[in-house]
Amino acid sequence: MAIEKSALVIDDDDLCLSFLSEFLDGEQYHVATFSRATCHMTLQGTDRCPMKAPCYDVLITDNQMPGMTGLDFLALLRKGGCKIPEHRKAIISGAWSSEDLDKAEQLGCQVFDKPYAFDQVRTWLEVSQ
Numbered sequence: 848m849a850i851e852k853s854a855l856v857i858d859d860d861d862l863c864l865s866f867l868s869e870f871l872d873g874e875q876y877h878v879a880t881f882s883r884a885t886c887h888m889t890l891q892g893t894d895r896c897p898m899k900a901p902c903y904d905v906l907i908t909d910n911q912m913p914g915m916t917g918l919d920f921l922a923l924l925r926k927g928g929c930k931i932p933e934h935r936k937a938i939i940s941g942a943w944s945s946e947d948l949d950k951a952e953q954l955g956c957q958v959f960d961k962p963y964a965f966d967q968v969r970t971w972l973e974v975s976q
Contacts, residue, residue, distance in 0.1 A: 851877065852874075852875060852876045852877070852904045852905075853876060853877045853878070853902075853903045853904050853905075854871045854876040854877070854878050854879070854903055854904060854905045854906070854907065855878075855879050855880075855881075855902075855903040855905070855906045855907070856868055856871065856878060856879070856880045856881075856906075856907050856908070857880070857881045857882070857883070857884050857906075857907070857908040857909060857912070857920070858880075858882070858908070858909040858912070858939070859882050859883060859909060859912040859913060860909065861882070863909065863939075863961075864880050864882065867907060867968075868880050870965050870968065874972060876904070876905070879903070883912055883913060883915070884908065884912060884915045884917065884919075884920035885914040885915050896924075896928040896929050896930055898930050899930070900930055901929075901930040901931045901932070901935075902930070902931070903931055904931075904935060905931070905935045905936070905937070905975065906924075906931050906935065906936045906937070907936075907937045907938075907939065907968075908920055908936075908937070908938055908939070909938075909939050909940065910938050910939065910940035910943075910947065911940060911941075911942065917938045917939075917940070918938065918947060918950050918951060918954065921936055921938065921954050921956055922950075922954060924936075925954065932975075933954060933955030933956060934955060934956075934957070934975050935975045935976075936954070936955075936956040936957070937956055937957035937958070937959060937971060938951055938956050938957070938958055938959070939958075939959045939960075939963060940958075940960070940961060941960065941961035941962070943958070943960065957971050957975070959971075
C-alpha cells in the first residue's frame, strides 16, 4: 500500500505551478495548488491554524507574488500556529536579496533558486520526511 503524502504549492507563474505540481504528483503526492498565498488564506477563513496535525506534508511557495510574498506568507503561517514543521516548508525565488535570505533562515525553511533542479527538490523531500 502506497504512503499517502500531500503537498501545498503556491506560485503565481502558471507554468512553474504546473511543472512543480506534475513533479510532485510523480513523487506520489496529492497536490493542492494556488496562484496566490492570499487565495489559500481566504479558503482557510481564519488566521489561526485550527488543525491538531499538519494539513500537508510539505509546503512549497514562490517568494515574489502579488498581494503577499512567500516569506510573508510563511511568517503569517508560523504566527498562526501552522502545524507543518519548518523543515518541510520551502521557498523558491529567482531574485534573492540578502535580507530575504536572512528572513528565510530565521523561518527555518528550505531555500531554492529559480531555476531549480527537480533532483534538488527530490533530495529535500527525502531528507525532510
